Amino acid sequence: MWILGLSAYYHDSAAALIRDGEIVAAAQEERFCRVKHYPGFPTQAVRYCLREAGITLDDVDWVVFYEKPFLKFERLLETYHAFAPLGFRSYVKAMPVWLKEKLFQKRELTQSLRALAPHFDAKRLLFSEHHLSHAASAFYPSPFERALILTMDGVGEWATTSVMMGEGRLIRPLKEIHFPHSLGLLYSAFTYFTGFKVNSGEYKLMGLAPYGEPVYADLIRQHLIEIEGDGSFRLNMRYFDYCTGLTMTNRRFDRLFGRGPRRSEAEITQMDMDLARSIQSVTEEVVLKMAAALRREYGIGNLCLAGGVALNSVANGKLLQSGLYDGLWIQPAAGDAGGALGAALAAYHLEHAGERVQHEARDGMRGAYLGPAFTDAEIMRELDRLGARYHPLNESELVDRAARAIADGKVIGWFQGRMEFGPRALGARSILGDPRSPVTQSLMNLKIKYRESFRPFAPSVLSEDCAEYFDLASDSPYMLLVAPVTAARRRELGEAERGIRGLDQVHLARSNIPAVTHVDYSARVQTVHADTHPLYHALISRFKQLSGYGVIVNTSFNVRGEPIVCTPQDAFRCFMNTAMDELYIGGLRLIKTEQIIDPDRVPPAVLPGLD
Amino acid sequence: MDFLRELWAFMRARKKLWLLPIIIVLLLLGGLIVFVQGSALAPFIYTIF
Structure with missing residues (x-):
């Protein structure tokens, strides 16, 4: 049975195709249409999924949308009704x-489906619930036969937090917290207040947090959120504007903190850093209290996470460190894109009583490498058209050259195999660098990614070497866990260095892998496994032979404001428009200094700007 | 028609028939706004729908 899952009309449109419960393909539409967080119908992602499977839409048994629009409308109407006459302006919009x-x-x-298959029958279209889709995406691909499922995000239909129990092929809802009380929206309110873009700037807020102190955490607990002993919570809606207004926070919120929201172009102050740290600490408190209470109440030792809040890898790392659960599995596409996958899986297992698939690998996500791949012939055809100069290499030469380039301090583009599903680049569409160099972080931020200098980079480490570098008690193949750098790797700061505050701290080397060590000695780790991406594993192994380090810097292959690259053309354009030194794409090596820039053939990428 | 039938079935299943008068009034008002304004772009910092 073929089932196509769809997520669309909100954030991060995506399509996912499963066959008898097995994931065949999944991709976000933004990668094809090149508009970040594209919300429209995912036509190109659907086309890709069908192409990958070698079928047409007529062969698909069911199409499942990831949420229920009428339920959302009900929530909207009841919210306006509850707040009336306030909210008229919002209502009008x-x-x-x-x-x-x-x-x-x-x-x-x-x-939209009939544009792809003119005889598509609307009876083949099903609707899942937003949080059920998240929960299904977290439980069914997980390695657990039985687990609790915690999904937290901004809002779907009504639920903002859900607890469900997964057992075999079944998922049973246990409890929910409803809109407007939302941990995701609380975090987003602070994203807005500290001058970042809601729904994409949350990572920046999380990255900024270690530069600050949690001085506002008590104020947040006293006025904005009431947290119960079991981690359930209520927001004080007198401080928020999102139910009835056009913004996230209101004037009362401004008065509480003694200022208004930071303008995006204004300088980031110590107060923004302290706010980031404070809301991060409150978020962790809620997640940990809830996880602990659920463990006590249900006595189940496995936990699955999804929903936007599950992308908070710092909170995830704390949860893992707490040792509350024996097994923790987080869906790599934890945001709304992953809802497409969950919707398809929920329909298969719940609606059509399909049995769980036993995964031979560590889970059913195939390393999240679920997107398009390109053959060398296809890549060469495209590069020839663009006028690129390249050198074909065999696999061992390719790995050796790329590892040597990194060891020489060069920054390389790495485009290999199927594209990742979800927001993280995991070694298929990545930019790689040397973690030992103290200048790598600012070089990559300012000359390659064109983004804020404070933002940390993540390490890809050989899974077998992970304990040498990080205190991490689990695999982290999807870069969703933050862990401390081991004490042996750390470098103590001198007297003068300890006095440095604010963003200047970024220049201090805190370990012998400074490029991936954040200011609080933490790192967002990706463990690389030979069975999920053998070529990437081979590259890091070769780098280890050359340098003694089984770890490299891995960041997504894109510039600020642009989606991660999908095709060879996207990759070449990004390569030519940044200070990247070399590009390894399929079996080909490209050297920047050999390229002739022809603006007619390589149009400039989206120029770096504020996002 | 399909749409109205589904909306009716939805309200019955959800036991939300009390929403009906609100929906009618809101739809009339909403229809008027749509008629007057003509744009379907929402200028929210973050849309919750």
Whole structure:
């Protein structure tokens, strides 16, 4: 049975295709249409999934949308009703969107699907619930036969936090927290207040947190959120504007902190860093309290996570460190894109009683390498068209040259195999560098990624060598766990260095892998396994032979404001528009100094700007 | 028609028939707004729908 899952019309449209419960392909539409967080119908992602499977839409038994539009409309109406007459302005802005588009999503979905298969029957279209989709994406691919499932995000239909129990092929809902009380929206409110873009700047806030102190955490607990002993919570809506206004926070919120939201172009102050640290600490408190209470209440030793809050790898790392659960598995596409996959899996197991698939690997996600791959012939054809100069290499030469380049301090593009599903680059569409160099972080931030200098980079470490570098008691193949750098690797700061505050701390080397050591001695680790990406594993192993270090810097292959590259053309354009030294794409090596820049053939990428 | 039938079935299943008068009033008002304004772009910092 073929089932196609879809996520669309909110954030991160995506498509995922499964066959008898086995994941065949999954991809986000943004990678194809080159618009970050693209919200429209994922036409190109659907086409790709079908192509990968070698089928047409007529062969697909069911198409499943990841949420229920009517339930969302119900929530919207009841919210306006509850706050009326407040919220009229918001209502005036929201209603046209609903009356023209959102209320008729079934029709719109059917029309879009009929553009791909003219005889598509609307009876083959099913609707899952937003949090059930998240939960299914977290449980079914996990290695657990039985587990608790915790999903937390901004909001879906009504639920913002859900607890479910997964057992065999079944998922049973246990409890929920409903809108407007939302941990995701609380975090997003601070993202907005500290001047970052809601729904994409949350990572920046998390990265900024270690530069600050949690001086506002008590104020947040006293006024904004009431946290119970079991981790359940209520927000004090008097401070928030998102139910009835156009912004996240209101004037009362400004008065509480003695200032308004930071403008995106304004300088980041110590107060922003302290706010980041404070909200991060409150978020961790909620996640940990809830996880502990669930462990006590249900006595189940495995936990699966999904929903946007599960991308908070710092909170995930603390949860792992707490030792509350024997097994922790987090869906790599924990945001709404992953809902497409979950919707398809929920339909297969719950609606059609399909049995769980036994995974031979560590889970059912195939390392999250679920997107398109390109053959060397296809890559060469594309590079020839773009006028690129390249050198074909065999696999061992390729690995050797790339490892040597990194060891020489060069920054390389690495485009190998199937594209990742989810927000993290895991060695298929990555930019790689030397973790030993103290200048790698600022070089990569400013000359290659064109982003803020404070943002940390993540290490890809050989899974077998992980304990040498990081205090991490688990595999982390999806870069969703932050762990401390081991004491033996750390470098103590001198007297003068300890006095440095704020963003200047980024220049201090804190370990012998400074490029991946954040200011609090932490790192967002990806463990690399020979069975999921053998070529990437071979590259790091070769780097280890050359340098003695089984770890490299891995960041996503894109510049700020642009989605991760998908095709050889995207990769070449990004390569040519940044200070990257070399590009390893399939079996080909490209050297920057050999390329002739022809603006007619290689149009400039989106120019780096503020996002 | 399909849409109205589904909306009716939804409200019955959810036991939310009390929403009906609100929906009618809101839809009328909403329809008026759509008619007057014509744009379906929402200028929210973050849309919750």
